[in-house]
Amino acid sequence: MSIIVDPVQESSFEKPDRSQLWYRRLLANQQFLLLLVTIAIFVFFAFNRHVFASAGEFGNNVTNFCTLVLLGVGETYVIATGGIDLSVGSTVSLSGVVGAIAMEHLAMHSELLVLSVGTVVCIGIGILVGVVNSALIHYARLVPFVATLVTWGAGAGMCLVLTGGAPIGQNSGAIALTVPKIWIFSYPALIIIAITFVAGLFLHLSRFGRFTFAVGSNAFAARAVGINVKRQVTSVYVLSGALAGITGMFVYMRLGSGAPTAGTGQELIAIAAVVIGGARLTGGSARLSGTVIAAWMITIVSSGLIFMNVSPNYNQVAVALLIATAATAQALRKSARQSS
């Protein structure tokens, strides 16, 4: 009997790694790098157009950011499980439209009541879409991409059926609420930022978040230790839907009406934010801070290009470039780590 000797002679005994200096660790942190790049982009725009750094423009950017960030938050949870949610853009439109119809019926009541009911309806529609998504995944056995493609199409179609193509309602009171009141923040913006913050805490510090990553990293292992994988997956799609519903309400307030195309294309921008933020599309690894920074980056690039007199039609091209750059940087860093 010959004993095979391990050529590397590694041992399970290992010393803590102290060789890395703090600034090297910081530079190896993708979210930190992303923040540096975002600041650089901001400085570039502000240097060329000084008004870009004004409180007024900051306020505009915050409002734009709020139409995107919660979609990115939901998408981060979904992608952390190894899934994807293509339906969020349609859900923004659909919840806004259905919410607008409900609010039209209540128009004679107090504004607070109308908006509260609208919010509840929007979130309800979002939850409904999330439930349908998870039912399609678990019972119809569709992969998440196909399941949410179905609800993406159905949602967009429903919007046109319900509205005939024209926006519903004209609520100037709602528009007024999205104007910044506290420095650069409107009240709804503060709520959305607070939700984002809490969602980050739950993703990275709570059992719910831990299960989310465990399911995306190794569903077999998660199931073996008693994690209810189905329930976890359902929860994240419902969460993503609910957050899209809240976004739908915010977009309604901003436009003052429920527009059938209010969220068109937003799902791809949300997914872009998650990818630029450093998440792995196959699941198990994501940082909400990365998504949030990336959402802010996309927001200021979009408005910055307008300030630079670049046609808004180039917006998508710019976002595509950001994705390509971020994905390439990720791949390069990965191969550098492996060869070192």
Place this chain on the structure above:
Amino acid sequence: MTSNSTPLYEVRSVSKNYGNVVALRNVSMSVGAGEIVGLVGDNGAGKSTLVKILSGVYSPDSGELLVEGVPHVWKSPHEAMAAGVETLYQDSGLALDLTIGANVFLGREKVKKGFLGKLGFLDQKAMDQEAADDLERTGIAVHASKRTVGQLSGGQRQAVAIGRAVAWAQKVIILDEPTNHLGARQAGEVLSVMKAAKARGLGVIFISHTLPHVLEVTDRIIVLRLGSVVRNAPTSEFTAESLLGTITGLHVGTE
């Protein structure tokens, strides 16, 4: 029968078919407290099926599972775990993107005290500390439990998986090919972890193709061939040759 001689974990007359294929035929075996039982057999002898029945992944078509003499039916691996039966799977049950500490506590996370704990917020510090302690106690020293398991080498991953299973096992630990893909030194470490588990009074079921390891560490060896138990005897009654002969069926051991 006194409670002393009641096996810790026992299967009685278990059979399992996949369609027309008989995977296990009337298999009985048991493991006692502080005993290491080797489960050997050629590919297709039914080891994997038996392991999956022992660990609660599959239900047998017929037969009984008894923990300390009490019949149990596992609806999921988690139920077996809750009853004190831990399994280390061949294709590692670790989540590579999670830290060592998170993996050791996967599915059994500790939450903070008070309101934050009710919301499900984790006491990561306590888990990291305890995970390091648990692994150390089982004879495995993996520092920096904040690293993800994916950053570890194959041997270190296996060490974490075994450490987790041993740390949580209350009664029985099932190790399916734990020394596969390991170098000699790490395999040696795994064998000493098994001896430590035995010394703690756990029942250990050790499934392996590496017969020298089986002969070195087990008290008793059960040989499966074509879904049946062909030999169940103390390890001292086997030599390397007779064990190999019994497994392949090309040689009948001296009875």
